Amino acid sequence: MLLATDRLLYxxxxxxxxxxDLQHLLHRExxxxxxxxxxxxxxxxxxxxxxxxxxxxxxxxxxLTALFDYWQSGTPEWQKRVxxxxxxxxxxxQMMQQMHRFHGQIVKTLHTCATFRDLPFDQNDEDEGHKCFxxxxxxxxxxxxxxxxxxxxxxxxxxHLIDGPTCPSCLKFFWSRQRLYQHLxxxxxxxxxxxxxxxxxxRGFRVLxxxxxxxxxxxxxxxxxxxxxxxxxxxxxxDSRSNExxxxxxxxxxxEATIFHIRTPDDAEEQKTAYWQCLNAVTVGWFxxxxxxxxxxxxxxxxxxxxxxVAATADPGYPEWLESVYIGWGERCLEDVIAQFEDxxxxxxxxxxxxxxxxxxxxxxxxxxxxxxxxxxxxxxxEQGSLFPHRLPKFGTANAKERAQTALHxxxxxxxxxxxxxxxxxxxxxxxxxxxxxxxxxESQTTLPLxxxxxxxxxxxxxTDIHAKLEEFxxxxxxxxxxxxxxTAVSIFYGNLQATHATWKFLxxxxxxxxxxxxxxxxxxxxxxxxxHHQPDDAVPDEVKRRWxxxxxxxxxxxxxxxxxxxxxxxxxxxxxxxLQGIIVAAWTLQHGGVYLSEHPWKPEDESxxxxxxxxxxxxxxxxxxxxxxxxxxxxxxxxL
Amino acid sequence: MExxxxxxxxxxxxxxxxxxxxxxxxxxxxxxxxxxxxxxIGRDTHxxxxxxxxxxxxxxxxSAALAGAVADCFHVAVRQHNLTLGPLQEPETEAxxxxxxxxxxVIRTEAPWLPxxxx
Numbered sequence: 001m002l003l004a005t006d007r008l009l010y011x012x013x014x015x016x017x018x019x020x021d022l023q024h025l026l027h028r029e030x031x032x033x034x035x036x037x038x039x040x041x042x043x044x045x046x047x048x049x050x051x052x053x054x055x056x057x058x059x060x061x062x063x064l065t066a067l068f069d070y071w072q073s074g075t076p077e078w079q080k081r082v083x084x085x086x087x088x089x090x091x092x093x094q095m096m097q098q099m100h101r102f103h104g105q106i107v108k109t110l111h112t113c114a115t116f117r118d119l120p121f122d123q124n125d126e127d128e129g130h131k132c133f134x135x136x137x138x139x140x141x142x143x144x145x146x147x148x149x150x151x152x153x154x155x156x157x158x159x160h161l162i163d164g165p166t167c168p169s170c171l172k173f174f175w176s177r178q179r180l181y182q183h184l185x186x187x188x189x190x191x192x193x194x195x196x197x198x199x200x201x202x203r204g205f206r207v208l209x210x211x212x213x214x215x216x217x218x219x220x221x222x223x224x225x226x227x228x229x230x231x232x233x234x235x236x237x238x239d240s241r242s243n244e245x246x247x248x249x250x251x252x253x254x255x256e257a258t259i260f261h262i263r264t265p266d267d268a269e270e271q272k273t274a275y276w277q278c279l280n281a282v283t284v285g286w287f288x289x290x291x292x293x294x295x296x297x298x299x300x301x302x303x304x305x306x307x308x309x310v311a312a313t314a315d316p317g318y319p320e321w322l323e324s325v326y327i328g329w330g331e332r333c334l335e336d337v338i339a340q341f342e343d344x345x346x347x348x349x350x351x352x353x354x355x356x357x358x359x360x361x362x363x364x365x366x367x368x369x370x371x372x373x374x375x376x377x378x379x380x381x382x383e384q385g386s387l388f389p390h391r392l393p394k395f396g397t398a399n400a401k402e403r404a405q406t407a408l409h410x411x412x413x414x415x416x417x418x419x420x421x422x423x424x425x426x427x428x429x430x431x432x433x434x435x436x437x438x439x440x441x442x443e444s445q446t447t448l449p450l451x452x453x454x455x456x457x458x459x460x461x462x463x464t465d466i467h468a469k470l471e472e473f474x475x476x477x478x479x480x481x482x483x484x485x486x487x488t489a490v491s492i493f494y495g496n497l498q499a500t501h502a503t504w505k506f507l508x509x510x511x512x513x514x515x516x517x518x519x520x521x522x523x524x525x526x527x528x529x530x531x532x533h534h535q536p537d538d539a540v541p542d543e544v545k546r547r548w549x550x551x552x553x554x555x556x557x558x559x560x561x562x563x564x565x566x567x568x569x570x571x572x573x574x575x576x577x578x579x580l581q582g583i584i585v586a587a588w589t590l591q592h593g594g595v596y597l598s599e600h601p602w603k604p605e606d607e608s609x610x611x612x613x614x615x616x617x618x619x620x621x622x623x624x625x626x627x628x629x630x631x632x633x634x635x636x637x638x639x640x641l
Numbered sequence: 642m643e644x645x646x647x648x649x650x651x652x653x654x655x656x657x658x659x660x661x662x663x664x665x666x667x668x669x670x671x672x673x674x675x676x677x678x679x680x681x682i683g684r685d686t687h688x689x690x691x692x693x694x695x696x697x698x699x700x701x702x703x704s705a706a707l708a709g710a711v712a713d714c715f716h717v718a719v720r721q722h723n724l725t726l727g728p729l730q731e732p733e734t735e736a737x738x739x740x741x742x743x744x745x746x747v748i749r750t751e752a753p754w755l756p757x758x759x760x
Contacts, residue, residue, distance in 0.1 A: 297721050344661040345717045436658055438718040439727040449724055451715050452738075461749045464701035468748075469708035477712070479719050484738075485745040494741045506737045515727035518711045522699075586657060593725060595659050595714045597707055599699075602651035613653050627657050634650040635677055636670040637703035 001089060001410050004044040008082045011041055015071040035404040043408035050415075051085040053563030088566060089412070095573040096413035098499075099559055102580035103424065106617060109587035113433035157390060158184040161200045163207035169196040171234065172227035175219040182224060187393040194390060201388040204240025245380040252373040258366050262320035276329045278310045283337050287346055300349045304357045323363040330354050418556045425616035429623050435593040436626065439514045440479075449479045451517035454507065456497060456582070457524060458485035466520055499577055511585060514592035521598040523582045527552045527575030528612050530604040553610035583617045590624070602631055654707075658714070665710035671702050 015023065030038040045067075049059045059067060071078060107116075130144040131137050134151070138144040148154040158181055165174045167183055174180045184197050265271060286303045293299055307326070314322055334354060338347045358364045396406040413420070443450040451474075455466055462468070467485045474481045486503065488495040496503050510516055532551045536544065552560060552572045560572040582598055589596040603611040612618070613629060621627045656662040699707070718724055729735065 295720060344664055344713065345720060348660070348717075437723045437725045438658075438715065440718075440724045441727050441729075449719055452727075453711065459698050461745065461747060462698070463748055464704060466699070466704045466708045467745065469705045470712060473708060473712035474715070477716055477719070479715055481715075482738075482742055483745065484741055486741075490747075490749060491741075491744045494744045502737075503741075506734055506741075509730060509734050510738065513728055513730055514725065515730065517715070520707060520711065586655070589657050593658065595711050596655070596657035597659060597662070597710065598655040599707070600653050600655075602653045613655075618655065621655070621657070624657075626660070627655065628659075628662065630654045630656060630663060630666075632652050632654060632666065633676075634652050634700060634703050636667075636674050637706055638671070638674060638700035 001086070004047055004410055005082055005086045007037075007041055008044050008048060009079060012071040012078045015068050016074055034401065035407070039404075040408055043410070047089075047410050048082065048085045050562055051088050052081065054565065055081065088569070089414075091566065091569055091573075092414035092560070093412065095569065095576070096417065096559065098573070099576060099580060100413070100420075102577070102584065103617075106580070106583055106587050107427075109584065109591055110433070113435060113591045115430040117428045117430045156181065156185065158197060160206050161197065166230060167196050167227075168205055168235065169199040171230040171232060173230055174227050175222070179219070179222070179224075179227075183227070185391060186224065187391050189393045189395060189398065192393050193387060197390055198387055202239050202241070203235060204243075205235075239384070241380055241383060245377065245384075248373055248377050248380060252370060252377065255366050255370045255373065258320075259363065259370060262324065263318055264321045265315060265318055268321065272325050272328070275310060275325050276333055279307060279326075279329050280333060280337050282306045282310060283334070283350060284340070286350075287341050287343075290346055290349075291343075295343070295345065297345065297349055300353050303350065303353050307354075307357060320363055323358075323361045327358055327361070327364060327367070330358060414560065415562070417559050421556070421558060421616055425619060427616070427620055429620075432624055433590040435591065437593045438517050439592055439594050440517055441515065443480045446480065451479060451481050452510070452515055453481055453483045453518045453520065454510075454516050454585075455483060455485045455520045456487075456585070457522045457578070458487045458490065458520075459522075460487070460489040461485055497578065497581065498574075499581060504581070511588040511592070516588070516592075516594055518595040519585050519589060519597070521582050521585065521596070523578045523598070523600065523612075524575060525601055525612070527572050528579075528610055529601070530609055533604075533609060551609070555608050555610055555614055558610060558615050579612060579615075580617070583621070586621055586627075590621075656710070659710055661713060661717075662710045665713045666706040669702060669706040669709050 026036070026038055030036040033039075045059050045064075052059070110116075130139070130141050132144060132147055132152075136147060136151075138147060145156075161168070161184055162177050162180055165176050165180050166172065167174070167180055172183070174183055184194060184200075187194055283303070286299075286306060289302075290296070290299055311322055311325075334350070338350050341347055341350075396402050438451065440449045440451050442448070453470055458465065458467065465485070467483045470481050470483050484494075486495050486497060486507075494503055497507075498504065529549075532549045536548045540548070550568070552564060552568055552575075554561060559576050560569060564572060586596055586598070600612045603613050607614075618629075622629060654662065654666075659665075730738075
C-alpha cells in the first residue's frame with residue numbers, strides 16, 4: 001500500500017517534470033512486458049478509484065490521457081487526493097484489524113468452555129502466537145506442527161497414507177517418504193483435487209505402525225513430479241464407505257426388528273388407555289403436592305417412583321410393550337398434562353424427570369440407536385461420491401504470472417471481508433458450553449443472593465424502564481438486584497461503552513470474573529437500520545437529500561460497503577464495534593452462566609439487506625440449544641402513541 | 642384513550658439461558674393492545690425528526706416483559722439453588738461498581754433522547 005501511494009505520487013512528478021524519453025520507455029515496457037511499471041500504476045489507480053467515491057474528477061484507469069493532462073497541469077490537488085485515499089484505506093484496515101481482534105476474543109472466550117470443528121486459521125491470530133490445545137504456545141506454525149507430532153502424535157493429513165517411498169494408489173516410486181508426502185499433499189490449482197489422496201481415503205487405506213525402512217539419503221535435484229512408475233498390482237477399486245453403509249443398514253434392520261416385533265397382550269389398547277389415564281392422574285397429583293410443599297423442587301424425586309407404581313401389577317410377560325406404553329404416554333400425553341401447570345419450573349422438572357426415567361429402558365436405547373443409525377445412513381448416502389476434506393490449493397506464488405498478479409494486488413481486509421465472513425460462518429461447535437447456573441453474590445446486610453444486572457445501551461432512566469421493573473420484581477422474592485443502566489443518556493462517563501473507555505474495561509473485569517448475573521442489550525441499530533434504504537420524497541429539499549442517510553452495509557459486506565465517506569466509515573466502525581462487544585458479552589455469558597437478552601429490529605424481508613441477526617457470530621451462537629432467537633412485535637406491549 | 646402503538650416494530654430477541662422467555666414475556670403483554678398500521682420509516686412531516694427516533698425507548702409494558710423474563714430466571718435459580726458465587730474483585734473495580742450503581746440510580750426522564758452515535 002505504501003508502494004502504491006509512492007508510485008501514484010511519483011507518477012505525477014514523472015509526467016509533470018520527467019523527460020519524455022523516460023515516459024516513452026515506460027510505454028514501450030508496458031507494451032512488451034506483463035510486469036511493467038505502468039501495469040503497477042494501473043493497479044494502483046484502480047485501488048484509488050474505489051477509495052474515492054465522491055471525487056469530482058474520478059480516475060479512469062482505462063483511458064489515461066485525461067489523467068496525464070491533469071498531472072501535467074501541476075495541480076497540488078493530486079497529492080491531497082492520494083494522501084486522502086491512503087488515510088481512508090488505513091482507516092478501513094484499522095477497522096478490520098479491530099474486528100479481527102474482537103473475533104479472536106470471541107473465539108478465545110468460547111474456547112474456554114467449548115471446542116470447534118473446522119476452525120479456520122486466521123492470519124491475524126499470529127499476534128497471539130500459535131497455540132496448541134494443551135496450552136503450549138509457539139512462534140511459528142512449523143513449531144506448533146512439530147510439537148503436535150512429537151507430543152501428541154498428531155501428524156499431517158496424509159501421515160496415515162505414507163508407508164515407504166511408493167504411492168499405494170498410483171504406484172509411483174519417489175525415493176523418499178518426504179517426496180511421497182509432497183505428492184499426496186499437492187493440490188493442483190485447476191482440479192483442486194489430489195486424486196491419489198482421495199483414492200486412498202475412499203478405500204479406507206491406513207498404514208501399519210511399523211513403517212517400511214527406506215534409503216536414508218535424500219535425493220537431490222529432483223522435480224516434484226519426477227518418479228519411477230511401478231507396474232503393479234494395483235489395489236482393487238472399492239469404496240470403504242459402501243461397506244460401512246451396508247453394515248449400518250444391516251444393523252438398523254436388526255434394531256428395528258427388536259422395536260417393532262414385540263409381544264402385546266390381547267387387550268393392549270384398553271390397557272394402554274387405562275395406564276395413560278393413571279399416569280396423567282399421578283402426574284397431576286404430584287404437581288398438587290409440589291404446590292402444597294411451597295414449590296419445593298426436591299420432591300421431584302418422588303415422581304418416577306409414582307410412575308413405576310402405576311404398572312406394579314402389570315403382567316411381566318410383556319416388558320417391551322409396557323415400555324412402549326410409557327414412551328407413548330411421554331410422546332402424546334405428557335405435553336398436555338404439564339401445559340396445565342402454568343409453572344415454568346414444574347414443567348421443566350417433570351419434563352427432565354421423565355427423560356431421565358425412560359432413558360434406561362432397553363426400548364429407549366433401541367430407539368436411540370435406530371435414530372443414530374438412520375442419521376448415519378443418511379450421511380453415508382449423502383457422502384457417496386463426495387470428496388474427503390483435504391488442503392486448499394495455494395494461489396499467488398506458483399509461477400511468474402501469478403507472482404506478478406500478486407505483486408500488483410493490494411491486500412485489503414476491508415475488501416475481502418465477505419470471504420472472511422464465509423470462513424467464520426463455516427465454524428461449527430464440537431462440544432458445547434454447559435454452564436446454566438447464574439452468578440451471584442451475597443448482600444451483606446440481608447445475606448440474600450444479590451444479582452448484578454447490566455443493561456447496556458439502556459437509554460435514559462425512567463420510572464417505568466427495565467431497571468425500575470427489575471427492582472420491583474425482586475421485591476419480596478428472596479433476592480436482591482443491583483442494576484447498571486449504562487448509556488450516555490444516563491451518565492457521560494459511566495455510560496460510555498466504547499471499547500477503549502474505562503467503563504468497558506471495568507465491565508470486562510466483572511464479566512471475566514463471572515460476577516454478572518444477567519445482561520440486557522439494545523445495541524444501537526442506526527447503521528443497520530432498513531430505514532436507510534428508504535429514499536426521500538421529491539418534496540424534500542436538495543440540501544436534506546444530500547445528507548439523507550445511505551445504507552452503510554449489506555448482508556455480504558457486513559462491516560461496510562465500498563465507497564463510504566470517512567464519516568460513514570466511522571459510524572459503521574462504531575456500530576460494528578458495539579455489535580461485536582455484544583457478542584463478546586454473550587460469549588462470557590456462555591462461559592460463566594447467567595441470562596442474556598439482546599434486542600434489535602427483526603430481519604428485513606430482503607435477504608440482501610443487512611441484519612444484525614444474520615452475521616456468522618449470531619449464527620454460531622444459534623447452534624447452541626440454550627440460545628434462542630425470538631420474534632416479537634412490540635405493539636403487543638404498547639398502549640399509547 | 643388507548644389507541645395502540647406507533648408502529649408494529651417487529652423485534653428480535655436473542656435469549657441465552659432463558660428457556661421460558663416466550664412464556665414470561667407474553668404473560669405480560671397487554672390484552673387491549675391494538676395492532677398499528679404505520680411503519681417507522683422516513684421523517685415526521687411535522688417535527689422533521691426521524692420516525693424511528695420515538696421507538697428508541699421500549700414501551701413500559703415491554704420493559705416489564707424483558708425485566709420479567711430475567712426476574713423469572715432469577716426466581717427459578719434461587720428456588721433450585723442453581724447459583725454460583727462470583728468472587729470479589731480488586732478494590733478499584735468494586736469502587737467503580739459502587740459508583741456506577743449510584744450514578745445509574747437517578748431517574749432522568751427529563752433527559753433528551755440522544756442519537757446513538759454521530760461518528
